[in-house]
Amino acid sequence: MGESYQVREHDILIVGAGGAGLRAAIAATERGLSVGIVTKSLLGKAHTVMAEGGIAAAVGNVDPDDSWRQHFIDTMNSGKFLNNWQMVETFTKEAPERVIELEQWGALFNRTPQGRISQRPFGGHTYRRLCHVGDRTGLEMIRTLQEKVLSTGANVYMETTVTKLLKDGGGRVVGALAYTRESGSFVHFKAKAVVMATGGWGRIFKVTSNSWEGTGDGVVLAYDAGAELVDMEMVQFHPTGMVWPPGVRGLLVTEGVRGEGGLLRNSEGERYMERYDPDRMELSTRDVVARANYTEVQEGRGSEHGGVYLDITHLGYEGIMKKLPTMHEQFLKLADIDISREPMEVFPTVHYTMGGIKVDPETCATNVPGLFAAGECAGGLHGANRLGGNSLSDLLVFGRRAGMGAAGYVEENHHGTQIDAGEIGTEIGRVLEPLEKPAGGDDESPYLMQQELQEAMMEHANLMRNEDSLKEGLGKILALKDRLPNVKVGGTRLFNPGWHTAQDIRYLIQISEIILRTALERKERRGAQWRLDYDGPDEELGKINLIVKKDQQGEVGIERREIPPMPEHLSALIEGKVADMAGGEKRGVESQF
Numbered sequence: 140m141g142e143s144y145q146v147r148e149h150d151i152l153i154v155g156a157g158g159a160g161l162r163a164a165i166a167a168t169e170r171g172l173s174v175g176i177v178t179k180s181l182l183g184k185a186h187t188v189m190a191e192g193g194i195a196a197a198v199g200n201v202d203p204d205d206s207w208r209q210h211f212i213d214t215m216n217s218g219k220f221l222n223n224w225q226m227v228e229t230f231t232k233e234a235p236e237r238v239i240e241l242e243q244w245g246a247l248f249n250r251t252p253q254g255r256i257s258q259r260p261f262g263g264h265t266y267r268r269l270c271h272v273g274d275r276t277g278l279e280m281i282r283t284l285q286e287k288v289l290s291t292g293a294n295v296y297m298e299t300t301v302t303k304l305l306k307d308g309g310g311r312v313v314g315a316l317a318y319t320r321e322s323g324s325f326v327h328f329k330a331k332a333v334v335m336a337t338g339g340w341g342r343i344f345k346v347t348s349n350s351w352e353g354t355g356d357g358v359v360l361a362y363d364a365g366a367e368l369v370d371m372e373m374v375q376f377h378p379t380g381m382v383w384p385p386g387v388r389g390l391l392v393t394e395g396v397r398g399e400g401g402l403l404r405n406s407e408g409e410r411y412m413e414r415y416d417p418d419r420m421e422l423s424t425r426d427v428v429a430r431a432n433y434t435e436v437q438e439g440r441g442s443e444h445g446g447v448y449l450d451i452t453h454l455g456y457e458g459i460m461k462k463l464p465t466m467h468e469q470f471l472k473l474a475d476i477d478i479s480r481e482p483m484e485v486f487p488t489v490h491y492t493m494g495g496i497k498v499d500p501e502t503c504a505t506n507v508p509g510l511f512a513a514g515e516c517a518g519g520l521h522g523a524n525r526l527g528g529n530s531l532s533d534l535l536v537f538g539r540r541a542g543m544g545a546a547g548y549v550e551e552n553h554h555g556t557q558i559d560a561g562e563i564g565t566e567i568g569r570v571l572e573p574l575e576k577p578a579g580g581d582d583e584s585p586y587l588m589q590q591e592l593q594e595a596m597m598e599h600a601n602l603m604r605n606e607d608s609l610k611e612g613l614g615k616i617l618a619l620k621d622r623l624p625n626v627k628v629g630g631t632r633l634f635n636p637g638w639h640t641a642q643d644i645r646y647l648i649q650i651s652e653i654i655l656r657t658a659l660e661r662k663e664r665r666g667a668q669w670r671l672d673y674d675g676p677d678e679e680l681g682k683i684n685l686i687v688k689k690d691q692q693g694e695v696g697i698e699r700r701e702i703p704p705m706p707e708h709l710s711a712l713i714e715g716k717v718a719d720m721a722g723g724e725k726r727g728v729e730s731q732f
Contacts, residue, residue: 141564142571144316144325148556149175149294151545152315152330154301154357157185158277158534159514159541160336161284166542167334168291172549175328176293177317179300180352183281186338186515187534189348189490190277191465192395193259193269194241194535195528196234200255202266207231208712209265214529215713217263217424218493218522219666220681221370224705225500226520230529230536237535238270246283248272249462259398261527263424269528274395274465280531299326301356302642303566304333304364304510305558312364312509313556316566320639323632325567329556332545334503335361335512336538339492340650342643344600345593347489348380348391354643355650357516361496362649366505368687369518371650372657373493373667375525376602378428380488382446387473389488392449392466394527396483397421399462401451403432404482405440411447426524426666429487433602436486446486451478487602491530493521493667494657497686502544503537509548513541523666573626573641582627585640588619589647595619596651604658605672613655620648656695657685 151167153160156178167174178185197210210231215222242248242256249257249271258267272279288295298320305314305327314329337357341349362368379392397403403421405411415431416423423431432447442448451459451466456479459467463478470476470483495518496505503511514534521529573585592615599612623645628637661668663677683699690696704710 142325142567144327144563144567146327146329147175147294147296148329149173150330150549151175151332151334151542152177152328153334153336154315155185155336155338155514155516156180156182156295157336157338157514158187158280158284158531159538160334161281161288162535162538163334163336163513163542163545164288164293165284165291166539167546168293170543170546170550172546174291174293175330176288176295177299177301177315177328178295178297179320179356181297182295183285184350184352185281186350186353187281187531188277189350189391190531191274191391191393192261192398193271193276193528194234194238194280194531195261195264195268195526196238196270196532197231197266197268198235198238198256198258198270200251201258202268205266205268210234210268211709212713213263213265214526215522217524217526219524219676220522221665221684221702222522223500223519224709228709229500229540230520230533233536234532237532237539241280241283241535244283244287246272246279259395260422261394261398262419262422262428263526264528269398271395274393274463277531296326300639300642301360302570304360305562306364307554307556307558309554310365310508311554312507313554313558316563318570321634323635323638327563331549331552331554331556332509332511334541334545335496335510335516336514336541337516339515340647341489341492343592343596343647343651343654344489345597346380346389348377348389349489355646356643357512358495359646359649361505361507361510361512362687362689364510365507365689366510367497368494368653369497369684370494370522371518371653371687372661372685373523374489374600374654375425375491375493375667376429376487377490378425378432378487379449379485380490381474382442382484382486383444383474390469390473391488391490392483392485393463394425396449396451396463396466399451399454401449403428404448404450405435406442407440409440411435411440424524425527426669430602430669432485433487442484444484446484448482449485450482452480452482455479491515491525493523493525494518499544501540502547503541504544504548511541511545513537523668570642573628574630574632574638576627578627579625581625583622583625585626585628585637585644588622588626588644589640592616592619592644592647592651600651600654600658603669603671605670606659609655609659613652613659616648616651616655620652623648653687653695656697657687660685660697
């Protein structure tokens, strides 16, 4: 007799309980459907809380001249026109409504003197656009959405890890298999549609702002089920992570510090951003500021502990406690630094992934029937570089659309949730293998493998890349892949972090391989993909997305897919801007990078 398991049944299963997953759940329950939300962590612990600076939306409270059109231009410009322009149009038009909705649900925003939602400047945004709650906006967003979700009657399954998407004979996704982290017991979730909202994969790098959950489960589960991925080479290094002490290296320092006037200086006291972007200075886009910070340190002008200085002391204690209280507490408690009196030491940290599961711009449907995706695990909106603040509005706009898209699919398709009887037993056997197989001389520790992988990715897929290094990195990752069958862990299933890591390492290796292969394929400097062995952006590569799909041999297949031309009402917005951007990018290449 095989391993027993529980069965839970819902119309829609949502995997992930961050901003996108919760907003999808609200949209689906509004249609009267049964919704289950699975999170491998606890409710309220999602990575959404790391997005502290604000929600980008052209509500025009502080700068009345702002509009969705300017937000569209800024977003496309920042993404170097690899973005799905249809997603960007939908996003910039709908973001203001989603923010106002959040306020109506109880979110407590900072206010202008007139009592409207306050907005602050952020890198790459033409106007003051970020609706914020001090420097803890993501936390307030999660709190508000959670309260709304709990009032809808959706079922939440905490500390439960999905290991496989299940498909019926017609190739439709009809549920998932998961296990509970507490007891290791298995659960078969039957569902007519599944929404992936699992966030990013920053844990493939050693220095990251991501918490332990960011292992890319969702994107690999979707890829294994046949979903297409897009822009996977594009990984965002946030310009400012903590540097000291070593235990907190990489912890995020919100862009809100620069939004409130923070100045970047090197060890010589020079405000060096003038060399990299004299027009926008510290409020340049994240890819430019990150490369500038990296270059200052590489060229010997770094701070005492290997970073650069970020100074906000001119705001004074009162100003900081009003606008950046979380940052004050973070540095005081973790680094014994009072940021109202002395500068912070910061350095780029892996923060976000622009790439992800390719989705329909309207419904967030993938190419696999019954599977939808939203938030950081979905690609297309941000192109080659994400603007700060666009992530939180992304969660609201496309979380809602994914919930609605999944609901529409369920309402229109009256199929069952039957699967091949032996599939669950096979998957349970695979998941239990690291625990149950006999010990041998070639046993591998998942912890040590993850450490090797993180060091390889830091060395070979960092801010600056070249062909020889990427190939060497790919060799290291493929060697780790060969060792995967040898992973062995001790102990029982009860709260066994070694066993959980044995699941995660499979995702981490697969994503790392895909990133290295696509980074080798995109031979140019564009946004987050900065190839030192090429002089600048390539005109032909600027017209294509790299689409990844598992081929018939189970290997990584890469397709160059042409980006369709923009309709006239959108291309008219950016006429003249494209040429300016390319020229500015090239000048930056020649003068500095």
